Amino acid sequence: MTGMLAAAWRALRDCILGEVCCGGPAAADITRGYADASKGAAQSFSRAEVEAHDHMEGLERNLPSASYPAASSVRDIREADEIGGAEVGRTAAEPSAAPSKNVPDLSHVAPLGDLVDADRLDHQTVNLALKGLERQYGPYRLDNVSTDYEISWTAAGRRRQELLMSASIRDGEQSAGIISHCFSRDDEGKLVVENRVICLWPEFRGKGFSTEFSKAIEEYYRRSGVDRIELYADLQDGGYTWARAGFGWDLDPGKLRGSVNSIRAQISHLVTSTPGLSSADKAQLDDILARFQGHVAGYPSPNELVSLSGDEPNLGEKIMRGSKWHGMKKL
Structure with a gap:
């Protein structure tokens, strides 16, 4: 199921990337997306965009509903699962809220490097670790975190294990957007995060989610020893918003x-x-x-x-x- 889910996310990205500009944290709060066709948005959207959004809604409904607290290490994650310590059952959807004054605390989430470096960790263990990211960030909640592993090869011919993470952004029961990140090590062994997709639907932008999420996730990355975040800023607003967010060449x-x-x-x-x-x-x-x-x-x-x-x-x-x-x- 997890492999199929990752493939679906990649298909979604390939489908909409030519139309939807996935930007970053800034005043515009993530570039251009597409609106829910049922709301009769004034903007004209392509058939591919509408079909992708419909596909995403269906995908979210079929995601596993279990929500787990994360642990401080891979070993702790396994032990919690073996003794039944993981709390099973989806957390109730939270209502919209104003951006908080404090950065969300992700100190309980297992270090990212442990997960990237793990040899053939089962999907349940990895999902259990990153479920700790499921929480409220400003007005919206990150939900339905799912992971998968892929093997690729670096320019130097080194075998590289990539950890893929996808999640939905929710405003109560409404879909507000999607996120897809890739975690790996480069040829020097440095931990690298690739922001592949960060999109908020038009009506959910400018509310402070991306600012809150970026503060929290970057602090988690620093604690995990991440060397850098990479991305490709493109299309209508991506180049503008990532520049304002302080990304360099x-x-x-x-x-x-x-x-x-x-x-x-x-x-x-x-x-x-x-x-x-x-x-x-x-x-x-x-x-x-x-x-x-x-x-x-x-x-x-x-x-x-x-x-x-x-x-x-x-x-x-x-x-x-x-x-x-x-x-x-x-x-």
């Missing part, structure tokens, strides 16, 4: 080249499609392009770009919305 040569080319294209489009762009603003943009010609250390950061302002006050926003770039955040 992924310095892998191929990824960096693609990122820089995207920003150059954005700037060129801005210059040619903005009648009346002032000479001062054009000079700023020329300076940005010149810096991309120099040493990598002198490249403007995504956050610097998104913060650009001149006679056109939203100069940086216009560059970064619609941009596609590979991002990374060191922890």
